[in-house]
Amino acid sequence: MSYFDHNATTPLHPAVKDAMVEVLHSDWANPSAPYRLSAGVRAKIERAREEVAGYFSADPSTLLFTSGATEAINTFLFHKFQTLDPSKKILVSPFEHPAVLETAEFWFMHRVDYMPLSEEGDLHFEQVKDLVAKGDYGLACLMAANNETGVLQPWEELSLHCAENETSFFCDATQWVGKLETSHLHQCSAYCLSAHKFGGPKGIGVLFSKEMVSPLIHGGTQENHLRAGTENFTSMEGLRIACQQCLGSGESVQPGENWRDHFEEQLITSLPDLRIVGKGQRRLWNTSLLVMPKFNNFSWVEKMDKLGYQVSTGAACSLNKSGARRGLAAFGLSEIDVRKLIRVSSFWSTGQKDWAGLADAFAQAYREMEKDARQSGVISI
Ligand code: PLP
Secondary structure (H helix, E strand, O other), rough: OEOEOOOOOOOOOHHHHHHHHHHHHOOOOOOOOHHHHHHHHHHHHHHHHHHHHOOOOOOOHHEEEOHHHHHHHHHHHHHHHHHHHOEEEEEEOOOOHHHHHHHHHHHHHHHHEEOOOOOOOEEEEHHHHHHHHHHOOOEEEOOOOOOOEEEEEEEEHHHHHHHHHOOOEEEEOOOOEEOOOOOHHHHOOEEEEEHOOOOOOOOOEEEEOOOOOOOOOOOOOOHHEEEEOOOHHHHHOOOOOOOHHOOOOOOOOOOOOHHHHHHHHHHHOOOOOOOOOOOOOOOOOOOEEOOOOOOOOHHHHHHHHHOOHHHHHHHHHHHOHHHHHHHHHHOOOOOHHOOOOOEEEEOOOOOHHHHHHHHHHHHHHHHHHHHHHHHHHOOOO
């Protein structure tokens, strides 16, 4: 497999595709209709809810199907906006995805504070805990794993600390679910996932919330009056099977960590001055965020594409957003570094040979780009 952009999206797992095709054939009836055909679909929706909730040891009544993580985040933050004491603020990590950063700023405007960072660029956890304990915040938001760097955040500890201090805690677990063990997520007041990040279809996700949220979408009684609109059962079933495939075994095997690490070592040798963001920190086993020594990231993507490998520019596209800038600055990245960022991300289907092939392709791309640059005489960053 030469696709190395799984943090953006994953291909559909074959078992998910089969299940979805079956639904399109047989279970296409509107679940709200009064006849038996529909009753069957309604029952299967509830089976999907129960089974998916089971993988998280969650009460099925706390599971809301959404169109993805973005909608789940919007639903929860809107609910907090409606219910939070106006004298309270919210505390958000600067590493969050724009779906959290921008939604938080949209609803809470001047009531958003960012979690303090240490000199090394990670969370200053003791200070974060002190802030929560002071009682000024009605909500803390900390993602489980960062989509760009793969760096893991101390969300388990913070969820417990927030519970002790009667502060609501939201965890964006979009990049965690399907890659790492999910058994502690039930400690959070609310958390979300997205099926397309782990072999499921795009356009379906889940908000788990112990707090009763208010609907973001009105006009029907579906999802227990919490999300109007005819249910997307095909995708719900796809999500159920993706959970079965990725979370079902209960194993916490990390298939590619050594391969990823070996790839990074190889790359450091073949590309002098390469930097790896967050290298010393606990990271997802599948992700490397690279600051290339030379040439802008779009040239790298194009060259790698020609060599048959899909890699990403990572956050570069969303960098005009204030939050994303803040998060990357935390890693000590300058504006020029940001234009040299390349993210590679694997998945369960990626093998050792794929990682080795990727390292060779980067070395070849570098040689070719150096040669092209020498011939054209253009000075490159
Ligand atoms: N949160 C994180 C950490 C993500 O990586 C993504 C997608 O890239 C999202 C939220 C948004 O997910 P969705 O595509 O399901 O809306």
